[in-house]
Amino acid sequence: MPRVHIDKVVENLYVLRVDDDETKYFEALWYIPEGITYNSYVLTTRNGAVVFDSWKSRYADLFIESLKSVVDLRDIKHVVIHHTEPDHSGSIPKLLELTDKKPVLIGHPLAKALFTSFYNVEAEFRTVRDQEELLLGGKKLRFIHVPWLHWPDTMATYIEEEGVLLTCDAFGGYGVMPVLYDEETIVQQYLPYVRKYVVTVIGHYREHIVKNIEKIAGLKLSIKVIAPAHGLIWRNNPQTIINYYYKLGLASPIERKILVIYDSMYGFVERAINVVLSELKSRGFDVKTYAFTDNRQASIGDILSDAVDSVGIVIGASTYDGKLFPTMSTILRILIEKLNAEKPLLIINVSGWGKPIDESLKTLYESSKFKVVDLVGIKGLIQDNDIDRLKRSIDSLIKTLQ
Ligand SMILES: Cc1cc2nc3c(=O)[nH]c(=O)nc-3n(C[C@H](O)[C@H](O)[C@H](O)COP(=O)(O)O)c2cc1C
Ligand SMILES: [Fe+2]
Ligand SMILES: [Fe+2]
Structure with a gap:
């Protein structure tokens, strides 16, 4: 039975993380004895809940069970698809099936096309432009397109009140770490897994790492938490992972x-x-x-x-x-x-x-x-x-x- 972690990241925002130590070759290509996690998030508001991404389909039942422990499925208003790759979108069809397709899907226009072609599910889909906002139960969500991190469909969500940036693949890493957050003692052990993840998965789009980080910096957000869909959540020092990704994006060398x-x-x-x-x-x-x-x-x-x-x-x-x-x-x-x-x-x-x-x-x-x-x-x-x-x-x- 894979390990599941459920925790409150900040007030009203939960992480649902599953530890995948069964996938031997990520993308059928990269040997990952260090494993990988899929992190989904749930925001609860006084006017319903929003689910951000999900887990690989092999964990769909477990995902639903975990989701039910933090929210009544009937309260889910939206499901945000930050990126349609099946390691994140794989359990969404199951969620739609169990909720009579009530939640409105939100994503990039390309995500809509990809989701339909991957799953053959007709559901209400609201496509969002870069910087488009959604107000729900006193929370303001801002969708930020971050193309090519890792596909052209990819976007991030900024939850303004909490200063949380949900980034899907970006700022993620391989590895099943024993903790959820960027504790100082664990970060040095984790960063090599991030490096391997970045080059193997996003490496081809390296210049977009730099472009998107510069774009995010230009938005002058007040980022307190970086919450990716793989690996550690950065709430002690989010700038560490931003700087590390930036250096990898530039392929900056370590002397000698x-x-x-x-x-x-x-x-x-x-x-x-x-x-x-x-x-x-x-x-x-x-x-x-x-x-x-x-x-x-x-x-x-x-x-x-x-x-x-x-x-x-x-x-x-x-x-x-x-x-x-x-x-x-x-x-x-x-x-x-x-x-x-x-x-x-x-x-x-x-x-x-x-x-x-x-x-x-x-x-x-x-x-x-x-x-x-x-x-x-x-x-x-x-x-x-x-x-x-x-x-x-x-x-x-x-x-x-x-
Ligand atoms: C299966 C095999 C195929 C080889 N094909 C070539 C070849 O096409 N041209 C060539 O010059 N040498 C060829 N060689 C010779 C090797 O390139 C050469 O012995 C080299 O020193 C091998 O170094 P290594 O034992 O460290 O791999 C071949 C050797 C083997 C075992
Ligand atoms: Fe991806
Ligand atoms: Fe991913």
Whole structure:
């Protein structure tokens, strides 16, 4: 039985959180042993209640049961769909079914189209413009479009009286933390999960993180609580998560952090990488290494997470059937798709009989923001001249960082 948490965030606003430790691969893609939570919120007013988002459909019955513990279903006037992705909208059809479709759905015009196409449910749907307001039982709700966080349909709600900003995916993170709120002792442990979530889920729309945060800052709201639909609720220090997201949006590097990713079938690439690692470490770099070998398979989500705040990336890849090792070409493609940052890359390619694969790699990077500082081709076992060549390539990499 999944764990459910129900708590009063501020007066009249409840959080309903379910801890999902059953989903192994979020979006059927990202390995998340840390789990994920879905947070729905309920605002009660003297003139009825508003539900904001819901849970993944596998928890629909549990969601209804939890909802009933804070509100009479007949009192629900509106259901706000901040974002139609089924991890949040999945239990809404069940709620509509049990309430004879009485609550009016509220969302972005695109959310209306998506909701209809996903669930085939005809319900009253009020579409809202950016900054549109709704007054209900003495509460003022302001809907703020935050496109591409994470889909084009996405919006946030500002509850003026309480200074609460409900943000759905934005300011969320992976991880099932033992507490609901941003307690100081837990935040440092949680932020790496946020980083992994941001790059894997919203990474492709990174520039929209920056744009939307600047847009929200321009609205001069008096934000006391950031209440996302995944992970911790920020009510002690909401600015921490805003600043962290902003830095991730910019892919700001942590000084001296370098990411090394390699594959090695029989240890030849690994020998070259060992030279790189000892050279980088002796020059005072903090190196994060991920390997694909016959007994280790790194998680691509973790690689992306460590890529976003690295100053540079080193790739060690073998040649396989005339091309770059398949896993490594996938990783390079995903790095371009999800991160595409102005970071230097050093690529080392170890082959057997063929020439180094430089042309196809160059083409791959021509359209991206990454900058290939050097491409080192090695045949089989590294020789002394290869070691010299590798050291020179590290010089070139380091030069780009100054
Ligand atoms: C399954 C397989 C396919 C390979 N395909 C090629 C190839 O198409 N061209 C080439 O030059 N070398 C090829 N090689 C040789 C490797 O690229 C070379 O031995 C390299 O040193 C492997 O390094 P690693 O053992 O660290 O992965 C292949 C090796 C294997 C095992
Ligand atoms: Fe999403
Ligand atoms: Fe989500």
